[in-house]
Amino acid sequence: MSEFLQALDIIRPYVAGAVLILGAVIVFLGASGVLRLPDFYSRLHAAGVTDTLGTLLVLLGLILFSGFTLLSAKLALVGMFLLLTSPTATHAVANAAHKSGLKPLLGTWRSQPPKDEPGNNT
Amino acid sequence: MNVSNESRIGVFMGYALSLTTAMAVLWLVLSGHYDSTLLLGLGAGSAVFASFMAWRLHILDVETSPYHRLWRFVLYWPWLLMEVIKTNITVIRTILSPDMVLTPRMVRVKTLPDTDMGRALFANSITLTPGTVSVDLDSDEIIVHALLKEMTDKAGFADMAARSARASGEKPADKAGGMK
Amino acid sequence: MIFTAALLLMAGMTLMLVRLLRGPELYDRVLAVNSFGTKTVLFLCVFAFLIGRPDAVDIALLYALMNFIATIAILKFFRYRTLDIALSKMQRRGDHT
Amino acid sequence: MSTDFLTPLDAFTIIDLVFMTMLVVVGIAIVRLKDLFAVVMLSGVYSLVAAAWFVSLDAVDVAFTEAAVGAGISTVLMLGAMLLTAREAAPTKPIRHWVALLVVCATGAALLYATVDMPSFGDPLSAPNAYVGLEYLKRTGADTGVPNVVSAVLASYRGYDTFGETTVILTAGLGVILILGMGSPLRKKKKPAPAKTKTNTNKDEIIGAHHVVLRVVSKMMIPIIIIYAAYVQFHGDFGPGGGFQAGLIIASAIILYALIFGVEAAKEAVPPSLVRLGAALGVLIYGGVGVINLLLGGKFLEYNVLNPTHPAHGQELGIMFVEIGVLVTVASVMLIIFYGFTSRQPDISDKDW
Structure with a gap:
């Protein structure tokens, strides 16, 4: 049993690093989505990727790094507050846009097949 | 609401107590200095001060102090986490696909939890799952913007509404007196 | 590894900056600032490990707590052209559910 | 100053450089934009970048102050100030542009000249470190x-x-x-x-x-x-x-x-x-x-x-x-x-x- 725990402790930094990198990659993908997507409302969803899964994975990775410490508890608090406030902020922005009459793109939208330069479609 | 004055004070004290306790716990997590009596005392004082401010600002009620219902939320959270992961994968796949096809929709969701707490939780859950963003919350509907039309599944929203209603402490028979 | 993560987050911040400068709607800018804030919070957390100063997590916590205040102010500014009206009715004591 | 660039670019220098570039970009954008609202948004980002940069310079206390100011209050107060004024900056007369440019250039030159005398970053013999x-x-x-x-x-x-x-x-x-x-x-x-x-x-x-x-x-x-x-x-x-x-x-x-x-x-x-x-x-x-x-x-x-x-x-x-x-x-x-x-x-x- 203790050997198993020891083994766990040895692989823990690697797992933590992998989770951290995955999270950071997802944050980056979300950011590139914010550049790539066609209109304001669809960009909200890409930003949401950063706000949710990206945040969770980055913080989880850091928590795995530091182990069972007070720092982990603080990181968990950061995550909790972010998950509480960021959808609220997103809702506020979306609401402001909607109320002021910004029309969403509806129907079907395709990115131009020949060219996918990120962000040239606005 | 027809609550007798005494029980109202009792409920009120309950909120104050649960808020103060939660704030004290938060202080302990933040502080990390458990050997200094001065700091512990200051922490207790600060927790009381936070509750006092809540009272002073007239916000000392269940929405400010939902901490005695936290365990319900703990039950809700794993389910929401799974949803978040699932929808995230869908959205990331959409963003990454070289020829992106979006089918954005604005839909009205009519099934809502009864209390404001539940509605706020529901609306935030919708926003937390990428692909859907709650744009406007009305007294009888939520307007949701969805990135793909597969995400506007009525049953899915109804399920989430029921779950967030339960997580915010709503009993099926409890007709809450929130704003209508 | 931590350093790579920090660089990725910085790349994400840069992309947000591009969106912020490009607009085109003001809402896009608000969205970009918001997302930039989230990324900064994450970056500060990662950076706390990189330099071995857990204090940086306190700053991240501060941003996580307070960044949405600005967004609410922006919402009020947009919709009502004023900051002093109420967005929500005060629920007096006794309205407990 | 000059010795910094002779040493191989280490990890933190990269981070510092990126942040400084961001600050410069945001600063230029603030100067160029006419829409005051966008300026408020940009100054929010400026504060975020500055806080992150201060942390990377190991000035956590300064970063904390920057965060406390920049996270909520400065944006709110700037919006409050904007309510009292127009939404767009009034165009200035071109002649004043030139005067301003001259002043800025002179100040910039003076500051650049002053940096030559500054101790290099982290110099153990510099006044604050001695x-x-x-x-x-x-x-x-x-x-x-x-x-x-x-x-x-x-x-x-x-x-x-x-x-x-x-x-x-x-x-x-x-x-x-x-x-x-x-x-x-x-x-x-x-x-x-x-x-x-x-x-x-x-x-x-x-x-x-x-x-x-x-x-x-x-x-x-x-x-x-x-x-x-x-x-x-x-x-x-x-x-x-x-x-x-x-x-x-x-x-x-x-x-x-x-x-x-x-x-x-x-x-x-x-x-x-x-x-x-x-x-x-x-x-x-x-x-x-x-x-x-x-x-x-x-x-x-x-x-x-x-x-x-x-x-x-x-x-x-x-x-x-x-x-x-x-x-x-x-x-x-x-x-x-x-x-x-x-x-x-x-x-x-x-x-x-």
Whole structure:
């Protein structure tokens, strides 16, 4: 049993690093989505990727790094507050846009097949 | 609401107590200095001060102090986490696909939890799952913007509404007196 | 590894900056600032490990707590052209559910 | 300066360079944009980048202050100021462009010339790293019992300076009162309705179920922000933080409340008279600690005498009270400014002041 725990402790930094990198990659993908997507409302969803899964994975990775410490508890608090406030902020922005009459793109939208330069479609 | 004055004070004290306790716990997590009596005392004082401010600002009620219902939320959270992961994968796949096809929709969701707490939780859950963003919350509907039309599944929203209603402490028979 | 993560987050911040400068709607800018804030919070957390100063997590916590205040102010500014009206009715004591 | 670029680019230099580039880009964009609203957004990002950059320079205390200012309050106050003015910057006459450019270029050249004389980053022989700074680092622990040297320098070694700064903040608040007034609640109560109807929205939009999400989350956050401010206040001895930051954070909590429930409700709970009192009271607390020291036979702001048997404890105690004074003044002045800006809406008739 203790050997198993020891083994766990040895692989823990690697797992933590992998989770951290995955999270950071997802944050980056979300950011590139914010550049790539066609209109304001669809960009909200890409930003949401950063706000949710990206945040969770980055913080989880850091928590795995530091182990069972007070720092982990603080990181968990950061995550909790972010998950509480960021959808609220997103809702506020979306609401402001909607109320002021910004029309969403509806129907079907395709990115131009020949060219996918990120962000040239606005 | 027809609550007798005494029980109202009792409920009120309950909120104050649960808020103060939660704030004290938060202080302990933040502080990390458990050997200094001065700091512990200051922490207790600060927790009381936070509750006092809540009272002073007239916000000392269940929405400010939902901490005695936290365990319900703990039950809700794993389910929401799974949803978040699932929808995230869908959205990331959409963003990454070289020829992106979006089918954005604005839909009205009519099934809502009864209390404001539940509605706020529901609306935030919708926003937390990428692909859907709650744009406007009305007294009888939520307007949701969805990135793909597969995400506007009525049953899915109804399920989430029921779950967030339960997580915010709503009993099926409890007709809450929130704003209508 | 931590350093790579920090660089990725910085790349994400840069992309947000591009969106912020490009607009085109003001809402896009608000969205970009918001997302930039989230990324900064994450970056500060990662950076706390990189330099071995857990204090940086306190700053991240501060941003996580307070960044949405600005967004609410922006919402009020947009919709009502004023900051002093109420967005929500005060629920007096006794309205407990 | 020059030696920095000769060493191979290490990890942190890359990060610093990226952040500096971002700051420059944002700065140029702020100068070039006409839309004031976009400028407010950009200055928010400027603050975020600056905070991250300060952390990377190991100046956590400075970063913390930047964060406390930039996270909520500066944007809110800038929007409040924007409400009093036009949304777009007025075009300036081209001739003034040239004069300004000339001044900026001259200043820039002078600054660049000055950098040649500056010690390189982290030079152990540079002034801040040599004489008095070292002394502070060496003696702080024994003198004050406060682990965070920055707090000790701020509140104890340089207690006079901080007293002066606190007074400056009070003066700023007084200036805002003199220019914008405080929006006396008695006068406004007589006619609350006309003050609100001029916005082009119907009533049920203003007050209704629309902002349930904002209300519920904000109500939850307000006590949490307050307890966090208390944590920042009382842990300034150990980590970054102290009265300035905590005051800003508490003021942010009340501003958040005012944003959700209206400034009227906030004024009811935290009346302007109280805030005015608080602004002066904080300075009084700070100075009062000094006077008590005088009465106990010490010098002004010499906290040692607060605990004759254990001077370091006296220092700790003195620093704590002084920081409370700073907190009260800073929080009050921030609210004075906020009340001043928001109660001075263009659609409220000006003859009240």
